[in-house]
Amino acid sequence: MIRNYLKIAFRNLTKNKVYSAINIGGLAVGMAVALLIGLWIYDEFAFDTYHRNHDRIAQVMQQQTLNSEVKTASAVPIPLARELRNSFDADFKHLVLSSWTTRHILTFGDAKFTRMGNYMSPEAPAVLSLNMRKGTWQGLKEPSSILLSESTAKALFGETNPLGKMVKIDNKLDVKVTGVYEDLPYNTELRDLRFIAPWELYVASTDWVKAAQDNSEWGNNSFQIFAQIADKADMEAVSAKIKTIKSDRGDKEELKFKPEIFLHPMNRWHLYSEWKNGVSAGGRIQFVWLFGIIGGFVLVLACINFMNLSTARSEKRAKEVGIRKAIGSARTQLIGQFFSESLLVVAIAFVFSLVLAQLALPFFNEMADKKMAIPWASSWFWAAGLGFSFLTGLLAGSYPAFYLSSFQPIKTLKGVRFRVGRRAALPRKVLVVLQFTVSVTLIIGTVVVYRQILHAKNRPIGYTREGLVSMHVSTPDIHNHLDAVRNDLLKSGKVVGITESQSPTTDVWSNNTGFTWTGKNPGLQADFATIGVSFDFGSTVGWKFIDGRDFSRTFSSDSSGFVLNETAVQFMGLEHPVGQTIQWNDRRFKVIGVVKDMLMSSPYEPVKQTIYFIPRRAGNFVTIRINPGSNAPEALAAIEAVFKKYSPTSPFDYDFVDAEFALKFAAEERIGKLASIITVLAIFISCLGLFGLASFIAEQRTKEIGIRKVLGASVTHLWGLLSMDFVVLVLVSCLISSPIAYYFLDDWLQNYPYRTELSGWIFIAAGLGALLITLLTVSYQAIKAALMNPVKSLRSE
Structure with a gap:
């Protein structure tokens, strides 16, 4: 029987090629979208x-009350690790002190590369369960050792065995390769970890780190601690135990910040990484749910098309149903027949969806910043895919199966056209309203996402980023010859400015407390972004002064001078800031100038109160402004020649500041691109549904149209008559989708302190766009019916 069902189903598909192509194509697109979104969610x-003990690994984090608000950060002090070991040793299997993942120069012979890496405690390889290709997890126990990722080892040594070879870090530290580990996969937060060097080497070679460790500086929150809890320990219980460890054992000066320590499990790093006033506020998990719901809706839209197109052909299959019932077919057999057709369509669509997904996957990966692959060899994938297809077939075929099998054989075999009541059309109209409600909501959402991105991009940034080149400096060579480097570059005519800073132009690497000024509330624990810069910083980046002047070498007192941004002035409540004295711990500084806010961090967040000063330590970044009249490649070549002259053992790596700034919009732009593509596909699928319903209506009203034409109705009048039903449905969709879109988008925009507005024109434009798309879609069927010869439609009367 099943074989017979499938044979008839296949004959019906080949007989009605256009109908079959639309059905299979719509389902294939919907299933491909659902498949790609499913891979993304997985x-x-x-x-x-990837890390074997990921469910028992956590990052030690802290919360502090600053500026009357609870701030959450992963930066912690070195002594915290010692206290955790001493007081809660039974609760932890491993504790790992770590620097931040930053760029360093690795050199072997003539080979030199810049790679991201960390200094970490010897337990790090065991905690991260690194897959060692050569050597063992014990490699970091030697004080002058290094573990390299497989790709880094290959870049430095080629096919030669790297074990025992000597590598130089930042042109100053000689270390021996004691292990090579498999590169971490792309879907891990530590994927940029290209080498690991011992923590003790970091301490021994960096004076300020040594001071922080030797002097037990509880206030120096400049480090990371990773932990693996004991096998029988509970993560939440251990986190609760250590909550007050810093306030109980730390410096009494820290008590005023009300510090609380807790564990942030590795399983939550990626999806739950946002905090608001000390409370977890989610993170990427909101996008997981969002795209999961959208993927489900797109698939439902495709299933709705199947239903609409099947009912549109109902009149043609009415006699078939009548004959089958007349010769003894039970309704259950007819339902089985229609379900078999549905499952055959879905099976073919599933095959095409796999092809579409595989073809689209490289493009999808690039947009979503992923490196996914369809797991062809996974039995779970096939079980899920086939099960998913079966359920889709049942969902898509349910309405046609039960609807078509309900036809009465007496009426169909008498030659009477199959008629239904007004309510019979209601389900189809509801489905079309649902389709366009989803589509219009997606249109509005996509427009708002792009408006939010554009709003942030057009935000004043307080300096001129075009023509700025930034370089992370890992060695002291350039700093030690900065004046000579500046003179050579200016003489070349290719450069008009060069400066050093302790943070990149597009980020803030340092925040500090301990500031006192006239009029400060004694109970306020304030922190400021603190940017150490050289004298030429302002003239190089082009910041804009509101009051006072820039740093100058002609004033020796400027080494104890501050330049404030306008937010800092407002935060401190200073009416006439220039000339006032601010105390920073035990040093006194004089305000020499006020500049407009420089947008250095997130373009969606308010600019933080910031203090610029001349530091005692060298900067980590060199920023150069290319002469606007120079060709960029030629200018870069000139810069490289000068840098090679004074730092011949360092690779020449640089970033354009405007490109670095553009990366701040990457996450939102990816969301916008994905949303726009899904929106286009949803509209395409919805239009197929409209096409099906237009076919159905035109088929039902053939004789009515013929009579109207005989009585003198014009083609334009008939087109309007047939199109009006769809216009009403789309208007209802707009009325439903607008409040839904407003509710969710307004909630989404609340995540951005600096945000666009939900203007009424967006909803109006989305509605008009949907109406235009509707008219274009149904016009073909409406005009075709209006042009039909009335003689053919009325001759049977």
């Missing part, structure tokens, strides 16, 4: 599961 939930 990859999001699979983040960091």
Whole structure:
């Protein structure tokens, strides 16, 4: 029987090629979208599961009350690790002190590369369960050792065995390669970890780190601690135990910040990384749910098309149903027949969806910043795919199966056209309203996402980023010859400015407390972004002064001078800031100038109160402004020649500041691109549904149209008559989708302190766009019916 069902189903598909192509194409697109979104969601939930003990690994984090608000950060002091070991040793299997993942120069012979890496405690390889290709997890126990990732080892040594070879870090530290580990996968937060050097080497070679460790500086929150809890320990219980460890054992000066320590599990790093006033506010998990719902809706839209197109052909299959019932077919057999057709269509669509997904996957990966692959060899994938297809077939075929099998054989075999009541059309109209409600909501959402991105991009940034080149400096060579480097570059005519800073132009690397000024509330624990810069910083980046002057070498007192941004002046409540004295711990500084806010961090957040000063230590970054009249490649060549002259052992790596600034919009732009593509596909699928319903209506009203034409109705009048039903449905969709879109988008925009507005024209434009798309879609069927010869439609009367 099943074989017979499938044979008839296949004959019906080949007989009605256009109908079959639309049905299969719509379902294939919907299933391909659902498949890609399903892979994306799986990859999001699979983040960091590469590490064998991911469910028992956590980052030690802290919360402090600053500026009357609870701030959450992963930066912690060195002594905290010692206290955790001493007081809670039974609760932890491993504790790992770590620097931040930053760029360093690795050199072997003539080979020199810049790679991201960390200094970490010897337990790090065991905690991260690194897959060692050569050597063992014990490699970091030697004080002058290094573990390299497989790709880094190959870049430095080629196919030669690297074990025992000597490598130089930042042109100053000689270390021996004691291990090579497999590169960490792309879906892990530590994927940029290209080498690991011992923590003790970091301490021994960096004076300020040594001071922080030797002097037990509880206030120096400049480090990371990773922990693996004991096998039988509970993560939440251990986190609760250590909550007051810093306030109980730390410096009494820290008590005023009300510090609280807790564990942030690795399983939550990727999806739950946002905090608001000390409370977890989610993170990427909101996008997981969002795209999961959108993927489900797109698939439902495709299933709705199947239903609409099947009912549109109902009149043609009415006699078939009548004959089958007349010769003894039970309704259950007819339902089985229609379900078999549905499952055959879905099976073919599933095959095409796999092809579409595979073809689209490289493009999708690039947009979503992923490195996913369809797991062809996974039995779970095929089980899920086939099960998913079966359920889709049942969902898509349910309405046609039960609807078509309900036809009465007496009426159909008498030659009477199959008629239904007014309410019979209601389900189809509801489905079309649902389709366009989803589509219009997606249109509005996509427009708002792009408006938010554009709003942030057009925000004043307080300096001129075009023509700025930034270089992370890992060695002291350039700093030690900065004046000579500046003179050579200016003489070349290719450069008009060069400066050093302790933070990149597009980020803030340092925040500090301990500031006192006239009029300060004694109970306020304030922190400021603190940017150490050289004298030429302002003239190089082009910041804009509101009051006072820039740093100058002609004033020796400027080494104890501050330049404030306008937010700092407002935060401190200073009416006439220039000339006032601010105390920073035990040093006194005089305000020499006030500049407009420089947008250095997130373009969606308010600019933080910032203090610029001349530091005692060298800067980590060199920023150069290319002469506007120079060719960029030629200018870069000139810069490289000068840098090679004074730092011949360092690779020449640089970033354009405007490109670095553009990366701040990457996450939102990816969301916008994905949303726009899904929106286009949803509209395409919805239009197929409209096409099906237009076919159905035109088929039902053939004789009415013929009579109207005989009585003198014009083609334009008939087109309007047939199109009006769809216009009403789309208007209802707009009325439903607008409040839904407003509710969710307004909630989404609340995540951005600096945000665009939900203007009424967006909803109006989305509605008009949907109406235009509707008219274009139904016009073909409406005009075709209006042009039909009335003689053919009325001759049977």
